[in-house]
Amino acid sequence: xxxxxxxxxxxxxxxxxxxxxxxxxxxxxxxxxxxxxxxxxxxxxxxxxxxxxxxxxxxxxxxxxxxxxxxxxxxxxxxxxxxxxxxxxxxxxxxxxxxxxxxxxxxxxxxxxxxxxxxxxxxxxxxxxxxxxxxxxxxxxxxxxxxxxxxxxxxxxxxxxxxxxxxxxxxxxxxxxxxxxxxxxxxxxxxxxxxxxxxxxxxxxxxxxxxxxxxxxxxxxxxxxxxxxxxxxxxxxxxxxxxxxxxxxxxxxxxxxxxxxxxxxxxxxxxxxxxxxxxxxxxxxxxxxxxxxxxxxxxxxxxxxxxxxxxxxxxxxxxxxxxxxxxxxxxxxxxxxxxxxxxxxxxxxxxxxxxxxxxxxxxxxxxxxxxxxxxxxxxxxxxxxxxxxxxxxxxxxxxxxxxxxxxxxxxxxxxxxxxxxxxxxxxxxxx
Amino acid sequence: xxxxxxxxxxxxxxxxxxxxxxxxxxxxxxxxxxxxxxxxxxxxxxxxxxxxxxxxxxxxxxxxxxxxxxxxxxxxxxxxxxxxxxxxxxxxxxxxxxxxxxxxxxxxxxxxxxxxxxxxxxxxxxxxxxxxxxxxxxxxxxxxxxxxxxxxxxxxxxxxxxxxxxxxxxxxxxxxxxxxxxxxxxxxxxxxxxxxxxxxxxxxxxxxxxxxxxxxxxxxxxxxxxxxxxxxxxxxxxxxxxxxxxxxxxxxxxxxxxxxxxxxxxxxxxxxxxxxxxxxxxxxxxxxxxxxxxxxxxxxxxxxxxxxxxxxxxxxxxxxxxxxxxxxxxxxxxxxxxxxxxxxxxxxxxxxxxxxxxxxxxxxxxxxxxxxxxxxxxxxxxxxxxxxxxxxxxxxxxxxxxxxxxxxxxxxxxxxxxxxxxxxxxxxxxx
Numbered sequence: 118x119x120x121x122x123x124x125x126x127x128x129x130x131x132x133x134x135x136x137x138x139x140x141x142x143x144x145x146x147x148x149x150x151x152x153x154x155x156x157x158x159x160x161x162x163x164x165x166x167x168x169x170x171x172x173x174x175x176x177x178x179x180x181x182x183x184x185x186x187x188x189x190x191x192x193x194x195x196x197x198x199x200x201x202x203x204x205x206x207x208x209x210x211x212x213x214x215x216x217x218x219x220x221x222x223x224x225x226x227x228x229x230x231x232x233x234x235x236x237x238x239x240x241x242x243x244x245x246x247x248x249x250x251x252x253x254x255x256x257x258x259x260x261x262x263x264x265x266x267x268x269x270x271x272x273x274x275x276x277x278x279x280x281x282x283x284x285x286x287x288x289x290x291x292x293x294x295x296x297x298x299x300x301x302x303x304x305x306x307x308x309x310x311x312x313x314x315x316x317x318x319x320x321x322x323x324x325x326x327x328x329x330x331x332x333x334x335x336x337x338x339x340x341x342x343x344x345x346x347x348x349x350x351x352x353x354x355x356x357x358x359x360x361x362x363x364x365x366x367x368x369x370x371x372x373x374x375x376x377x378x379x380x381x382x383x384x385x386x387x388x389x390x391x392x393x394x395x396x397x398x399x400x401x402x403x404x405x406x407x408x409x410x411x412x413x414x415x416x417x418x419x420x421x422x423x424x425x426x427x428x429x430x431x432x433x434x435x436x437x438x439x440x441x442x443x444x445x446x447x448x449x450x451x452x453x454x455x456x457x458x459x460x461x462x463x464x465x466x467x468x469x470x471x472x473x474x475x476x477x478x479x480x481x482x483x484x485x486x487x488x489x490x491x492x493x494x495x496x497x498x499x500x501x502x503x504x505x506x507x508x509x510x511x512x513x514x515x516x517x518x519x520x521x522x523x524x525x526x527x528x529x530x531x532x533x534x535x536x537x538x539x540x541x542x543x544x545x546x547x548x
Numbered sequence: 549x550x551x552x553x554x555x556x557x558x559x560x561x562x563x564x565x566x567x568x569x570x571x572x573x574x575x576x577x578x579x580x581x582x583x584x585x586x587x588x589x590x591x592x593x594x595x596x597x598x599x600x601x602x603x604x605x606x607x608x609x610x611x612x613x614x615x616x617x618x619x620x621x622x623x624x625x626x627x628x629x630x631x632x633x634x635x636x637x638x639x640x641x642x643x644x645x646x647x648x649x650x651x652x653x654x655x656x657x658x659x660x661x662x663x664x665x666x667x668x669x670x671x672x673x674x675x676x677x678x679x680x681x682x683x684x685x686x687x688x689x690x691x692x693x694x695x696x697x698x699x700x701x702x703x704x705x706x707x708x709x710x711x712x713x714x715x716x717x718x719x720x721x722x723x724x725x726x727x728x729x730x731x732x733x734x735x736x737x738x739x740x741x742x743x744x745x746x747x748x749x750x751x752x753x754x755x756x757x758x759x760x761x762x763x764x765x766x767x768x769x770x771x772x773x774x775x776x777x778x779x780x781x782x783x784x785x786x787x788x789x790x791x792x793x794x795x796x797x798x799x800x801x802x803x804x805x806x807x808x809x810x811x812x813x814x815x816x817x818x819x820x821x822x823x824x825x826x827x828x829x830x831x832x833x834x835x836x837x838x839x840x841x842x843x844x845x846x847x848x849x850x851x852x853x854x855x856x857x858x859x860x861x862x863x864x865x866x867x868x869x870x871x872x873x874x875x876x877x878x879x880x881x882x883x884x885x886x887x888x889x890x891x892x893x894x895x896x897x898x899x900x901x902x903x904x905x906x907x908x909x910x911x912x913x914x915x916x917x918x919x920x921x922x923x924x925x926x927x928x929x930x931x932x933x934x935x936x937x938x939x940x941x942x943x944x945x946x947x948x949x950x951x952x953x954x955x956x957x958x959x960x961x962x963x964x965x966x967x968x969x970x971x972x973x974x975x976x977x978x979x
Contacts, residue, residue, distance in 0.1 A: 132876060136899035215921050221910060223920055230932045231902065311932040332763055332933050353955040360957035445563060460979050467950050467979075468567035471662065477979075479652060479953025488961070489654060489949070490646050490970035501661045501742040502763050503934040506949045518920070518937045519898050522910025524784040526791035530919070539921035548891050548898075548908075 120302045124232065124259060124309035126289035131231045131257035133287040139206040142253055145284040149249060150198045152280045156272070157191055163268035164241070171265045176239075184239040186269050194245045197493070201253050204492045207510045208255045211545040217520075217537050218530075224519045224546035229255035231311040233513065234303050236261045236325060238317035241269040247314065248277055248291055250495055254513035259303060259310065261294040304329035314496060319423065334512060336499040338423045338449035339369025341481040344440040344466065346457030347378040351385050353478065354456040355392055360480040361454065363396045367425050369497060370452050370474075370484045374420060374430045376440045379405070382433045386410045398427045405433040420447040437462040441469045448472060450499040452484040473499060473506035519546055551733045555663065555690060555740035557720035562662045562688035564718040570637040573684055576715040580680060581629045583711045587703070588622055594699035595672070602696045607670075615670040617700050625676045628924070632684050635923045638941045639686045642976040648951075648968050649961075655950045655977040660686035662742040664944065665734050667692045667756060669748035672700040678745065679708055679722055681926055685944035690734060690741065692725040735760035743944075745927060750854065765943060767930040769854045769880035770800025772912040775871040775897065777888030778809040782816050784909065785887040786823055791911040792885065794827045798856050800928060801883050801905075801915045805851060805861045807871045810836070813864045817841045829858045836864040851878040868893040872900045879903060881930040883915040904930060904937035950977055 118126075153160070164186040171181055213225040233256045237243045244260055251258040262270040274293040282288050294303065303310065304325065313333045315325040323337040343361050345354045361372035377385055386409045393400060401415035412431070419430040420443070434440045437455075444453050454476035455466040467475045474484040484507060486494025491509030498504050504512035529535040549557075584591070595617040602612055644656040664687045668674045675691055682689040693701040705724040713719050725734065734741065735756065744764045746756040753768040774792050776785045792803035808816055817840045824831060832846035843862070850861040851874070865871045868886075875884050885907035886897040898906045905915040915938060917925025922940030929935050935943035960966040 132872075132900055132902055135902070136896070217914070217919065217921065221914075327761065330758065330761070350955070356955060356957055360959050364958045364962065441563075464979055465567070469563055471563055471566070472948065474949045474951065476951040477953065479951055479956040480958050482958035483648070483652075483951055483953075483956070484949070488648065488958070488968065490648065490968065501946055503946075505946050515932055515934075515936050517903065518905045518915070520905065520907040520910055520914055522908065522914075524781070524787060525910040525914070526787055527795045527911050527913035527919070528791050531795065537919065537921065548895055 120294060120299050121306070123292045123294070124303070124306050127232045127257040127259055127292055128309045130287040130289035131229065134255045134257060134290050135208070135229045137255060137286065141285060142206070142255070143202050145252060145281045145286045146198055146202050146249055148280040148284050149245075149277050150195045152276045153191060153195060153245070156276055157188075159272050160186060160191070160269065160276075163272045166268045167266050176265055180239045180265065184241070184266055184269075186241050190242050194242050197246055198249050201249055201493050204253065204510060206253070207514045212516055214542045214544045214546070216540040216542050218525065218535060219538070220523045221525045222521050222542065222544070224521070225516050226519055226546050227514045227516050230513060230515050232257045232259065232309055234259045234261075234310045234313040234331070236300060236303075236313065236315045236317070237263070238321060239263045239265050240316070241266045241273060243316050244270055244273050245277070247316070247495070250493055250510060250513060252281065252286070252290070254510050256513055257290040259292050259294060261300050261303065264295070267295065301328070304331065307331045316496065332503065334498050334500060334504060334508065335496050336369060336449065336451060339371070339451045339497075340374065340421070340423050340447065340449040341370055341372045341451050342374050342376055342444050342448060342453045343372050343481065344376040344437070344444070344453070344455045345378060345381060345385055346437060346455055346459060346462050347380040348459040348462075349381060349456045350458060351381060351388060354385060355388050357454065357456055357478070357480050358389060359392050359396065361482055362393070362398060362429050363427065364480065364482050366427055368482075369423075370481050371425070372429070372454075372481045373422065373424055374432065374447070376432050376434050376443060377406075378437075378440075379433050379435055382406070383409055386431070393429065396427065398429055400429050400431060402431040403433060406431045423449075437465055441466060445469075445471050451497070452476065452481045454479060454481050473497070521548075551725060551730050552737070554723045554725070555734070555737050558663045558688040558690055558723055559740045561718040561720035562660065565686045565688060565721050566639070566660045568686060568717065572716060573637070573686070574633050576683060576712045576717045577629055577633050577680060579711040579715050580708055581626045583707045584622060584626060584676070587707055590703050591617060591622070591700065591707075594703045597699045598697050607696055611670045611696065615672070615697055615700075617672050621673050625673050628677055629680050632680055632924050635684065635941060637684070638945045643947055645973045645975045645977070647971040647973050649956065649966060650969070651954045652956045653952045653973065653975075655952070656947050657950055657977050658945045658947050661944060661946050663688045663690065663740055665690045665692075665741045665744040665762070667731060667734075667744065667746045667748070668694070669752060670694045670696050671747070672697045672704055674747050675701055675704050676708070678747070678926070681924055681941060681944060683712065683717070683721070685941050687944055688721040690723050690725060692731050692734065695726070698726065732759075735762065738762045747927065763934065765929050765931060765935060765939065766927050767800060767880065767882060770802070770882045770928075771805065771852070771854050771878065771880040772801055772803045772882050773805050773807055773875050773879060773884045774803050774912065775807040775865075775868070775875070775884070775886045776809060776812060776816055777868060777886055777890060777893050778811040779890040779893070780812060780887045781889060782812060782819060785816060786819050788885065788887055788909070788911050789820060790823050790827070792913055793824070793829060793860050794858065795911065795913050797858055799913075800854075801912050802856070803860070803885075803912045804853065804855055805863065805878070807863050807865050807874060809868070809871075810864050810866055813837070814840055817862070824860065827858065829860055831860050831862060833862040834864060837862045854880075868896055872897060876900075876902050882928070883907065883912045885910060885912050904928075952979075
C-alpha cells in the first residue's frame with residue numbers, strides 16, 4: 118500500500134471512530150494492555166535485535182538508552198494505559214448550548230480532530246503512549262518511528278492493531294510508516310492528515326514545522342528563564358533557581374538563562390554560585406555578572422541556546438521591563454518564572470512575557486501535563502493557536518456545532534416574521 | 549519600512565496590547581467610530597477615486613459593487629463597532645483553576661494570539677471590521693487589501709491608526725501592506741505572524757492555504773448539502789431545501805447538492821421541482837433523478853462544485869450511510885442538514901458527517917456567527933483545529949498558564965517530601 122492509500126484508510130476509519138462509544142474504546146485499551154503483557158517476550162526479543170544492530174552501527178549512547186524497551190518500560194507503558202482508561206472521554210462533551218429561537222437549539226459538542234500524524238525518534242514507548250491517547254480521543258493515527266527501532270515498533274503496532282480490531286475498533290485507524298520518504302509524503306498530505314505531533318530533538322521538530330502545511334503541535338526549543346527581581350526573597354530565589362536548573366537538566370522546562378535585577382545581584386550571585394558549584398554547574402555570565410562572580414563570559418549565542426546540561430547563563434538587567442524584553446527576544450515561549458515580592462512587577466511579567474507558562478515564585482520544572490493534573494500528556498506546545506503549554510487529551514479534540522430545528526428556515530428571520538431569542542440554555546446535547 | 553520591520557513592530561506592539569485593559573480598548577473603538585463619521589467625506593472621496601479607476605480598468609461588476617463604500621456601508625460599519633464595544637472582552641478570562649498543592653495554584657487564562665495577518669479582496673469595509681475585532685481581542689493586525697481599493701484602504705487605516713494612537717493604544721499595532729510581493733513575504737513570516745485570516749474567493753483562499761506555514765483560519769469552498777431521509781416530512785423538506793438553496797445563493801452556507809433517499813424520491817422530487825421552477829433554479833441530477841423529473845444530467849464534477857448561483861445538483865441515495873459517505877467525499881466540511889423523523893438516522897448523520905455544522909430539520913443557511921448569537925464574526929472555519937464553524941471573538945484568543953507559588957520546587961515532589969493535591973478550585977486569577 119502506498120502512503121496515500123494508508124492515509125485514505127485512516128481517514129475512513131476516523132469517521133467511524135468518531136462515533137465509537139467510551140465503553141468500547143476503554144475495552145480496546147484494556148485489551149492492548151493485556152496483549153502487551155501476554156506478548157512481552159516477542160517485544161523484548163525484537164527490541165534486543167534493534168539494540169544489537171544499533172550498537173553495531175555505533176548509535177550514540179543516549180539514543181541507545183531511549184531505544185531500550187524492557188520490563189520497566191513495559192510496566193510504565195501499561196500503567197499509563199490504565200490511568201488513561203480512568204480519564205473522562207474528551208469526546209461528546211457539550212461545551213455550550215443556546216436557544217436560537219423556540220424549537221431551534223444550537224449545541225457545541227466536542228469531537229475528535231480526525232487523523233493525527235505522529236513522528237518520533239528512537240523511543241518505542243512513545244508509540245504506545247501516543248496511539249493510546251489517539252484511541253481514547255477517537256482519532257486515527259499514522260506513526261513514523263526511527264529506523265533504529267523498526268523491529269520493536271512493528272511488534273508494538275501489530276499488538277495494538279490486533280487488540281483493537283479484536284475489540285471492534287474500525288481497522289485502518291492505526292498505521293505504521295517506515296521510510297524517510299514516507300515522512301516527506303506525510304508532511305504534504307493535508308487532505309487526510311489534520312495535525313502532526315513530532316517528538317524528538319529540536320532540529321527534528323524544527324524540520325517538521327518548516328516543511329509542512331499541516332498544523333504541528335509541539336515545541337522545538339525550551340529556552341526557559343528565571344528572573345530574580347529586586348524585591349525577591351533571595352533564599353527562596355536560590356532554591357528555585359537551583360531546582361529550575363538542576364532538578365533534571367535534559368528536559369525542555371529546565372532553566373537555561375537566569376536574569377537578575379542589578380539591585381540584588383551583588384548579594385544574590387555569590388549565594389547562588391556556592392550552591393551551583395556543589396552541583397558542578399558551569400556558569401557563563403554577562404560582563405556585569407563577571408564583576409561579581411568569577412565565571413566565563415557569555416556571548417549572544419548563549420541567550421539563544423538550550424544547553425540541556427549542567428550549564429547556566431546569567432545576565433544582569435536594570436528593570437523588570439528589560440527582563441521581559443530579553444525573554445520575549447531570546448526565549449522560546451515555553452516557561453518563565455519571576456521570583457519577586459513586588460506584585461506590580463509580577464503582574465507586568467505575567468501579562469507581558471509571551472510564553473505558554475508564566476510562573477511566580479516557583480520552579481520552571483512544574484510545567485508538565487502530569488504535574489498540572491491532566492493525567493495524560495500529549496506534549497508541550499509553544500503554538501499560539503489551538504493548544505498551548507502542556508497539552509492533555511483535550512488537545513486532541515475539536516468541536517462541531519449541532520443545530521436541531523423543526524422546519525426552521527432563514528427566510529422567516531430575514532423578513533422579520535420571526536426573531537432570534539439567543540438564550541443560553543444549560544443542556545447537554547441529546548436527540 | 550520593509551515588511552519584516554513592519555511585522556517586527558506589530559509583534560512588539562502586540563506584547564503591550566495584550567496587557568491593555570478593556571476600558572481603554574473600548575475607548576479606542578469609540579474614537580474609531582467617531583473619526584469615521586467625522587472624516588467620512590475623505591473616505592467617500594477616496595472611494596470614488598477607486599471606483600472610477602476600477603471602472604476604467606473594467607473590473608467585474610460584482611467586484612465594483614463590493615468595492616463601494618458609501619453612507620450605507622459607513623453606518624453598517626459603525627453599528628458593527630458599537631455592538632463590538634458591548635461584547636465582553638475575550639481576554640483575561642480564567643478558563644480553569646487547580647490547586648496543585650497547598651499554596652501552589654494553576655490558572656488557565658485567556659490571552660490574545662499575537663499578530664494576525666489579514667488578506668482581503670475588494671471590500672474595504674472588511675478592513676474596519678477585522679481590525680476592530682483584532683483590537684477588541686488585543687491582537688496586532690497586518691492588513692493587505694486589494695489594489696483596487698488602495699485609496700479607501702489608506703484613509704481607513706489612517707483613521708484607525710490616528711484614533712487608536714490618540715487613545716493610547718501602542719503604535720504599530722495596525723499596519724497596511726500594499727503590494728502583492730508583501731503578501732508573499734507575509735506568508736513566510738511565521739516568526740512574527742501567528743495566524744492568517746484570508747477573506748475572498750475560493751481560489752484566493754486556497755492559494756493562501758497552500759502557500760504558508762502559518763496557520764490559516766477560514767474556508768475555501770462551501771459545498772453544503774441537504775439530505776432528505778426516507779422518513780422525512782416532505783412538506784417540511786421542500787421548505788428547508790428551498791430556503792437552503794435560494795434564500796441567498798451567493799454565500800458559502802447555501803446548499804449546492806441535494807441528496808434524496810430512494811424511498812421518497814418519487815413523491816418528493818416533483819414537489820420540490822415545482823417550487824424550484826418558481827424560483828428559476830436550474831437543476832442537474834443523477835440518472836435515477838432523471839427517471840423521475842426532467843432535468844439535465846449531473847456529472848461527478850457537479851458534486852464538487854460550489855455554484856453560488858440558482859443551480860442545484862440532485863442525487864438519489866440508497867441509505868443514510870450512502871448520503872454520509874457522499875458528503876464526506878465531496879463536501880467541504882462546512883454545513884450539512886438532514887431532514888428526517890428517524891432519530892437513529894439523525895444520530896448517525898450528526899456523528900458521522902465530518903463537518904463543522906451538522907443540522908437536523910433546518911436550513912443550512914443558519915450557520916453564521918450572527919445567527920448563532922456570537923455578536924461578531926471573524927469568519928467561518930473549516931479547520932479541524934483551533935476554531936471550527938462560525939468563529940466569534942473567541943477564535944482570536946488563546947490562553948496561557950499562570951502558576952502562583954511560594955518557593956515551591958519540583959525536587960520536593962520527586963523525592964516524595966510533598967505530593968500534589970490536584971484539586972479543582974473555582975477562582976478567577978488575581979494576584
